[in-house]
Amino acid sequence: MAVSTILYIILIGIIALVTAIFFYFYKPERSKKLRLILSSLRFITLFSVLLLLLNPEFKQVTYTTVKPNLALAVDNSNSIDYLGFSKDVNNTVQKLVTNEQLNKRFDIDQYIFGANIKPLDSINFTDEQTNISKALQTLNKIYKDQTYTPLLISDGNANLGGNYRYISTDIKNTAVNFLVVGDTTQYEDLRIIRTNVNKYAYLDNEFPVEIIAEYQGDNEINAQLSITKNGSVAFKENKQFSASQNTQRFNLFLKANAIGVQNYAVTIGAISNEKNTENNTKNFAVEVIDQRSKVLIVYSVLHPDLGTLKKSIESNQLRSVELKEVFNIKSEDINESDLVILFEPDTKFKSVYAELNKLNKNRFTIIGTVTNRTYTNSIQKSFSLPLNNQTEESQPLLNKSFTSFQLDDLDFSNYPPVKTQFGTSKIAGNSDVLFYQRVNGVSTKNPLLAVTETDGRREIILFGMGVFQWRIQSFLNNSNFEDFDNLIDKLVQYAASNQKRDRLLVDYERFYYGGNAIKLNARYFDQNYVFDPGAQLQIKLQNKNSEYTYEAPMVVKGNDYQSNLTNLEAGEYSFIISELSSGIKTSGAFTLIPFNLERQNLNADFAKMQVVTTETNGYINTLDNVDELVNQLINDDRFIPIQRAVEKSVPLVNFIYLLALIISSLTAEWFLRKYNGLI
Known part of the structure; x- marks a missing residue:
């Protein structure tokens, strides 16, 4: 005072x-x-x-007394129940959260994790995937700038996400602790750890298959690997395994002799007294198609975008891309292509435009800094460009009202700008803008990427160049190119198709693997082809091999209606999606390939968990010795409650x-x- x-x-x-x-x-x-x-x-x-x-x-x-946080995370995956430890895990969790000394030392927060992590409500061991690295990363974000230590009750077998051994070392000054669930004894085991196969194959062609098998044991054994289709053996081969040569790779080719989804089973012979034979068999599928759509890119100047477009389009195995300089184009090149991409058109494109107009063929035009704008405006009527030589840099601004085709959740807001022409561009016909231009942080109504339909043909216009940067940014954001490649694939699919526009569209895969998410997306439009979020979409699912049926409404999420299907048995399914008020329906079918990721291991991955605890100065013990781990945490001077004066x-x-x-x-x-x- x-x-x-x-x-x-x-x-x-x-x-x-x-x-x-x-x-x-x-x-x-x-x-x-x-x-x-x-x-x-x-x-x-x-x-x-x-x-x-x-x-x-x-x-x-x-x-006030500030106690450190103990993040108790319980593995809720199916493997815990399969190993027979569900009751033990529940008892252990109850024992930990009611321990007086532990509660006096820590604030205990409870979580469960499988593919994702969430606060513990109930433990039912139904998750079909385990992502330990994501659980650790999420906990680190939750307790940022706080004193905490995670305690994971798990078998340590992760089948999703990165290697949690390396993720844990990125969490600085955080001791990671494990209570090990399962048998830590290593038994002799022979298993198939991976099958690498393309998603698509072409009729009457051979497609490559790579299979990797692994042996765990100290003996020398001879094992036969066989591949069967509809009960008939398509391939078999013997190989030797030993402690020093515990991994063998099988490379082979199979003949695609029937159109549609073809199911295969690969099996490696079990050894005597092998405890886990479920991982000796894996199923895979290939969709056999009759032809591959051809995309022709016509260019007059070289630019990194050309290679980017080729890689992105060919990421879908249903498409092939041919790059040709405009001087080398012949009329049959255009005639044989399903889609023509015009890159930086100028006066040299006169014969190309003439052939395109003659065939009334769909096209994808990319306008850049060297495009002859006066000539381009005169040779076609789908769009008009500003007549100046000035350029500016524009970022993509997503138009959430875009309805021409279905899109996954897109977030291009942080993507680098592309070079665009200065001024306002105009689009004719029945146009729909996907991206507007955002210049220096200011949103505009000037189109950057748009589609249009004129004279019975479809056309895509990109008013900028430099999209190779977008593909790079996609990789930086997600460690893969999927966001960008999926966008290009949707654009090519739209432009290469002449099908009549439907009011009810469905997006799904022809086959799924067991343990992965089965997601069906639908989009419903009103009579003016505007997305209708108030529709009543109902899905009816039928297993073709049994009497199982499933019927439920689809839920609106963004500009899509979604249905997430879980706990389905392997087999062939057909579905009908109906809009109840209008009576509009569409149907489809898919195959669910049997595979359970959580049943591939009978042992806990004790070695990896031990490495993690050693590198982070944490503690590890089994469920039987939970009291010992509790005492270690209580007596650790790193986790002492702090009295804070305010x-x-x-x-x-x-x-x-x-x-x-x-x-x-x-x-x-x-x-x-x-x-x-x-x-």
Whole structure:
């Protein structure tokens, strides 16, 4: 408290004292004892009121105990139940959260994890995938800048995400602890660990298959690998395994002799007394198609975008790309192509445009910095360009009302700008803009990427160049090119098709592998082909090999209706999606390939978990020794509760007791005066 404030309080006390004495001793009445009591009460009242008017501030210190966080994360995957430890895990969790010493030392937060991590509500061990690295990364984000230690109850077998051994070392100063679920003894085991095969194959062609098998044991064995299709053996080969040569690679070619989804089973012979034979067999599928769509890119100048477009389009094995300089183009090149991409058109493209117009063929035009704008405006009527030579840099701004075809969730907001022409471009026909231009952070209505339909043909226009940067950014964001490649694939699919536009569109895969998410997306448009978020879409699913049926409404998410199908048995399924009010329907079919990721291991991956705890200075133990791990955590000096002092200035007016004192003293003085006849 400041010295001046103390002086004011002393002055207030003197004033209150002098006033109280003067009031009761200037003209004495009644006894001296009564006057002393009344003057004291008057002094208390005056001093308190004047003190409230001065309203000095006092320092108030409060103490709180801050305990470190213990993030208890439980593996909710199917493997825990398969190994027979579900009851033990539930008992262990209950034992930990009710431990008095542990609660005195830590604030315990409970989570469950499988493919994702979430707060613990109930443990049912139904997750079909395990992503330990994501669980650790998410916990690190939750407890950023806080003292915490994760305790994972798991078998350590991750089948999704990165290697959690390396993820854990990125979490600096965080001790990762494990309670190991399962048998830590390593048994002799022979298994198929991977099958590499293309998603598509072409009729009457051979397609490559790569299979990797692994042996765990100390003996020398001879094992036969066979591949069957509909009960018939398509391939078989014997190979030797040993402790020193525990991995063998099988490379082979299979003949695609029937159109559609072809299912194969690859099996490696079990060894004697092998405990886990479920990982000796894996199923895979290939969709056999009759032809491959051809995309022709015609260019007049070389640019990195050309290679980017070729790689992106060919990421879909259903498409092939041919790059040709405009001087080398022949009419049959255009005629044999399903889609022609015109890169930086100028006067040299005259014969190309003539052939395209003659065939009324769909096209994809990319406008760049060297495009002859005057000539381009004159040779076609789908769009018009500003007639100047100035350029600017524009970022993509997603048009959420885009409805020409279905899109996955796109976020191009942080993507680098591309070179665009300065000025306003106009699009003719039945156009739909996917990306507008955002220039220097300012949103505009100038199109950057758009589609249009004129004279019975479809056309895509990209008013910029430099999209190779977008593909790079896609990799930086997601460690893969999928976002960008999927966008280009959708554009090519739209432009290469002449099908009539439907009001109900469905996006799905022809086959899925067991354990992976089965997601069907649908989009419904009203009569003006505007997305209708108020439609009533219903999906009816039927297993072709059994009586199983599933019927449920589809849920709106963004500009899509979604249905996530879980816990389906392997087999062939057909579905019908209906819009109840209009009666519009569409149908499809897919195959679910049997495979359970969570049943590939009978042992806990103790070795990897031990490495993680060693590198992060954490603790590891089995469920049987949970008390030992609890004692280690309790006695670790890194996890000591901290007493934190919080000092704050509190004005006197906030003290309710002072108001109570004023009321009490006034009341007492009034009653004494009344009793003694002074009122």
